[in-house]
Amino acid sequence: MADLKGTDPTKPELAILKLLWRSKEMNAREIHREIEDDFGWSYSTVRTVLERMADKGQISKTPVDGVNIYEPQIGKVAMLSRMIADFSKRVLELDTTPATAFFAESKLLSDTELEELETVLRKAENE
Amino acid sequence: MADLKGTDPTKPELAILKLLWRSKEMNAREIHREIEDDFGWSYSTVRTVLERMADKGQISKTPVDGVNIYEPQIGKVAMLSRMIADFSKRVLELDTTPATAFFAESKLLSDTELEELETVLRKAENE
DNA sequence: AGCCTAATGTGACAGTTGTAGCAATGCCTA
DNA sequence: TAGGCATTGCTACAACTGTCACATTAGGCT
Structure with a gap:
């Protein structure tokens, strides 16, 4: 479970994670329905990606x-x-993560989550 | 040159682009020297990546x-x-790109570049 | 002019991602 | 209970990325 750290999710992976963060749990059919328009993927493709995400532990x-x-x-x-930390540092070369x-x-985050x-982020900075 | 649009550079690709933005032009040896510590890459690897970046037109x-x-x-x-536009929209789900x-x-951008x-960014937003 | 060093072009291979199809199995209905 | 539809596990393949090594060649120094 350590390799979760380190690698950013691919675009489809992030899209799927977002769905699951909202719904907590879904089956392949439901997930396919949700992202089929965005990615133009067949059901098979979605299942393959889900399988691999499970292998990775995501x-x-x-x-x-x-x-x-x-x-x-x-x-x-x-x-x-x-x-965010990666993007700030690696892409933008900021010392401090933006407030x-x-x-x-x-639209992704509630106040609590913010x-x-x-x-x-602050904790990560002081390490 | 249209495919430049669309796909984000990989980490090494971005690192190399950053070097070239600063120096305008470099040879493989110079580039290797600069990134060898960050990526732990052999000279050969750097050259391969440069070759592929040239193929892609980057x-x-x-x-x-x-x-x-x-x-x-x-x-x-x-x-x-x-x-930035991609990250804001796709990852953060912001309507508006941050100011x-x-x-x-x-550290990457001069005032003029900012x-x-x-x-x-504003122009892209109104399209 | 010849040799050595450095640079080049090319080939290779493994791992990841995109993109599916297929055969087998299980469950619901007629 | 038999047929059909949905689901699953498995297989496959091409493109891209990470990662080099090797043989050839070109330029500079003796």
């Missing part, structure tokens, strides 16, 4: 009544803070 | 006195604005 796969349901194995704030005021408009994010 | 390769020199084929502001005030601390960036 999500979990549990059979329930013969149908696999998937749940995220990494939290939204954890993932976002990693990505979360920055992300306040994000606070969490702030905490995580 | 950089140009020109033999000068029997030595290839490389120059960036995409501008810093163009690349950064693309990456450039946020990048003011970036202004350019602002212009490009």
Whole structure:
């Protein structure tokens, strides 16, 4: 589970994680329905990607009544803070991660999550 | 040259582009020296990556006195604005790209470039 | 002019991602 | 209970990336 750290998710992976962060758990059919327009992927493709994500530990796969349901194995704030820190440093070359005021408009994060994010980012900075 | 748009550079690619944005042109040996510590790459590896970047049109390769020199084929502001726009929308789900005030601390951009960036980002937004 | 060093072009191979199809199995319905 | 549809596990393949090594060649120094 250590390799979760380090590598950013691919675009489809992030899209899928976002779905799971919202719904907590979904089956392949549901996930396919949601992202099929965005990626133009067949059901098979979605399943393959889900399989690989499970292998990597990004999500979990549990059979329930013969149908696999998937749940995220990494939290939204954890993932976002990693990505933000990486982008800030590697791409923008900032010493300090931008204040979360920055992300306040994000449709992705609640106020509570914003606070969490702030905490995580500040903590990461002092290490 | 249309495919420059669309795909983000990989980490090493961005690192190399950054070098070239600063120096305008370098040969493989110089580039290797600069990034060898960061990536732990052999000279061969660096050359392969440069070759592929040239194929993709990210950089140009020109033999000068029997030595290839490389120059960036995409501008810093163009690349950064693309990456920022993508990150803001795709990752953070922001409607509006953050004001450039946020990048003011970036070691990567001069004041002039910051202004350019602002212009490009605003323009992209109204399309 | 010849040799050595450094640079070049090319080839290779493994791992990851994009992109699916297929055969087998299990469950619901007629 | 048999057929059909949905799901699953498995397989496959091409493109891109990471990672080099090797043989050839060109330029500079003796």
